[in-house]
Amino acid sequence: MNQTEKQPIWTKGFISIFLSNFFIFLAFYGLLTSLPIYVVNDLGRSSVDGGLIVTIFLLSAIFVRPFSGKLLQDFGKKRMLMISMILFTVCSFMYLWIDNYALLLILRFVHGIWFSIATTATGAIAADMVPVKRRGEGLGYFVMSTNFAVVCGPFLALTLLQFTSFTTLFFILAFLITVGVLFTAFSKVNEVTRTVPVEKKRLQVQDLLDGKALPIALVGSLVAFAYSSVLSFISMYANELELLDAASYFFVVFAVVMIASRPFSGRLFDTKGPNIVIYPAIAFFIVGLLLLSISHNTFMFLLAGAFIGLGYGTIVPCFQTLAVQSTEHHRSAHATATFFTLFDSGIAAGSFVLGIVAAQLGYQTLYLLAGLFLISVVFMYKYVQNRKKISTSAMELKESSL
Known part of the structure; x- marks a missing residue:
């Protein structure tokens, strides 16, 4: 070691x-x-x-x-x-x-x-x-x-x-x-500070958001959009299914599964890379939402909570880590702000849009569509990671030629 x-x-x-x-x-x-x-x-x-x-x-x-x-x-x-x-x-x-x-x-x-x-x-x-x-x-x-x-x-x-x-x-x-x-x-x-002083200038976009963290933050906002279906409507859905007593235990199961998996997922992220953790996590999240869409008893309802806890609970810290790693050390605050700005926006937008979906089509259809929507996250994440590899390879090639 x-x-x-x-x-x-x-x-x-x-x-x-x-x-x-x-x-x-x-x-x-x-x-x-x-x-x-x-x-x-x-x-x-x-x-x-x-x-x-x-x-x-x-x-x-x-x-x-x-x-x-x-x-x-x-x-x-x-x-x-x-x-x-x-x-x-x-x-x-x-x-x-x-x-x-x-x-x-x-x-x-x-x-x-x-x-x-x-x-x-x-x-x-x-x-x-x-x-x-x-x-x-x-x-x-x-x-x-x-x-x-x-x-x-x-x-x-x-x-x-x-x-x-x-x-x-x-x-x-x-x-x-x-x-x-x-x-x-x-x-x-x-405190992590700059080693080179910067002249004072007018407020610019890079003073507020970190462009390097923006791509993964955008993908994170899509995850937040889907998760808003759980955060905003799970109690009302449970009430409709006459499972309101189970709703109070939904997040308990969510948390227990997530906490149990955290040491392994974090270590895998650091030793094997993000993909080996993130792709299965997205799959677990999708399965959890699809289970919610067909839940009719307490067991299935809580099982869905376990899959969502394992999936969503793993994705968010991984994406936050990728956002921080994508930029310079002294801009960790900007990367964190960028990630949570888009993440909160995804929650807010999802609560509004999916509320309309629930009113028109019902909660079961809502969770079915939210699960299917998450498939797009797989392709968006893959695209962002491929662009990052191309950018890194180009930079390394440029440095080696100097």
Whole structure:
């Protein structure tokens, strides 16, 4: 075993940023689950208004995400993470006092801004912390912090609402974010900076997005588009099938399978290359969606969750790693911002477009079409990887001739 392979992933700094990211997404998913219910039941608004509470948060995050990379580069990742985490926490506490729908929309928009910057920062810092030769494995572990939150956030919110009020729930979520701030404060971050100073100039596209990360980020947006069918409509589909009790366990199975496979998939990515992991993962995701389209009992419903967890849960960290690896080390924040800008856009677009499909054709047809749509991801990914090989070969040929 060489020295590079001995470099650890689970350092104190990595654990701190892992936990910071977990608490951010714990609050995000807790509010994502509970706020539409709050809007309908406590504020007396329509289900459309409840959906808008989710949409406006995503829209602000998408709008700000391209600027996040430049902010992190100009002011430092640790500093911007602390600022955004503190303001994210302040916004979390403000839910305790706002009971007006218009003000709630404004709060959600502002909250989305700090969420966007904070999550870009945690992703970029994690990419800098893990050993370069173990980046696929390391970022795979880091994404588990989000996956844990996918299960814990909704479970915590829906369980607490059975015994207590929304006010208490909002306080607990805000308190947990405060714990995340403490982990951030005590984490040590080695900033990756340019070795050559650059003259100040007008804001350009490359200051916001990374062109080298853009191709794989576009493919990632297609995966996000398909996944929005699960994120947005799985509970309603379960209710239609009279399997609502199973819906609460869907993401538990999703997470358990994904966590169990993560050490192997990350190691395979680093040692054998991305293709040996990504192609089977896309196939598993397709199978999961097709199983959902024909589910009629709890076993098939949860089996679909297992395949989706194995597929989708593997694809996302792999694509994020490819995005970061595609560019220079000092632009990891830009690559992370580029990836999540397009990924969030895919989720938002999918929730809207697939919602129309579900209304017109039903949920079973929705999941069938989403599974078939993923076949296009195979060809898009293959095209992007082939273009990357051609570009790399041309560059190596040019350098050898000099």
